Amino acid sequence: MIRAEHIVKSFDGRVVLNDISADFAPGITNLIIGQSGSGKTVLLKSLVGLHKIDSGNIYYNDVCFNRLPFKERKAIREEVGMIFQGGALLDSSNVEENVRLPLDLFTTMSMSEKRDRVNFCLKRVNLGDVNHLYPAEISGGMIKRVAIARAIVLNPKYLFCDEPNSGLDPMTSVLIDNLIQEITQEYNITTIINTHDMNSVMEIGEHIIFIHQGQKWWEGTKHDILHADNRELNDFVFASAMAKRAREVEM
Numbered sequence: 001m002i003r004a005e006h007i008v009k010s011f012d013g014r015v016v017l018n019d020i021s022a023d024f025a026p027g028i029t030n031l032i033i034g035q036s037g038s039g040k041t042v043l044l045k046s047l048v049g050l051h052k053i054d055s056g057n058i059y060y061n062d063v064c065f066n067r068l069p070f071k072e073r074k075a076i077r078e079e080v081g082m083i084f085q086g087g088a089l090l091d092s093s094n095v096e097e098n099v100r101l102p103l104d105l106f107t108t109m110s111m112s113e114k115r116d117r118v119n120f121c122l123k124r125v126n127l128g129d130v131n132h133l134y135p136a137e138i139s140g141g142m143i144k145r146v147a148i149a150r151a152i153v154l155n156p157k158y159l160f161c162d163e164p165n166s167g168l169d170p171m172t173s174v175l176i177d178n179l180i181q182e183i184t185q186e187y188n189i190t191t192i193i194n195t196h197d198m199n200s201v202m203e204i205g206e207h208i209i210f211i212h213q214g215q216k217w218w219e220g221t222k223h224d225i226l227h228a229d230n231r232e233l234n235d236f237v238f239a240s241a242m243a244k245r246a247r248e249v250e251m
């Protein structure tokens, strides 16, 4: 469980997160949505400790993360998996080396133990026999799977995903969304996903926070969204004519 309490963050006196509070429960997919520039990435980075917040508190279970000394914060960070936009694999390392990297950095496992763990994680994301391929030799969807395998290799308690299906076709996006949801449930991970993708919202939006101009404007589930009486949310979610018609039909 991650809890944000009254988060305020500004840059050069300009407030970009204004008093945001939210609970992110484990075992479900928590989505942060909002227009470009609304503050989603700043919120995600603040929650993970990459931005120092001006005020408020961030709890990881019962521990106040933002007030911890550096060493203890680092220990919690080792329980965090991250999936970055574009995958962020090392181009000069092959798939196995990319997935193994957190094990090399943070564990004292033997090489054969590491190889077993890497193979287990690659299998979990439905990738086989790609260990020796380089990122340039695999598809965008495979890159995301490798990024997911790397994010789970240390058995994280918390998983942060920044636009996990950016650049993917709609079918591959659904597969990646479903994979993240399955892994979240299977290992009871607290997962927070930053997304613009309305298909993701309707597919895996078990808990959704809508950010508007730096404020939490609406909160609910994918089922609530269809009936939400919130103009900014509706303008954002049902922006296209097709989405508007789909909503009318559903209503």
Ligand SMILES: Nc1ncnc2c1ncn2[C@@H]1O[C@H](COP(=O)(O)OP(=O)(O)OP(=O)(O)O)[C@@H](O)[C@H]1O
Pocket (backbone or CB within 6 Å): 011, 016, 034, 035, 036, 037, 038, 039, 040, 041, 042, 043, 196
């Ligand atoms: N390091 C920074 N320094 C100054 N301003 C920043 C910084 N990072 C973000 N901002 C500002 O904070 C606001 C929110 O940015 P943020 O990246 O969180 O938006 P977003 O909702 O993630 O947008 P997008 O969907 O386009 O990625 C923007 O106005 C942005 O210019």
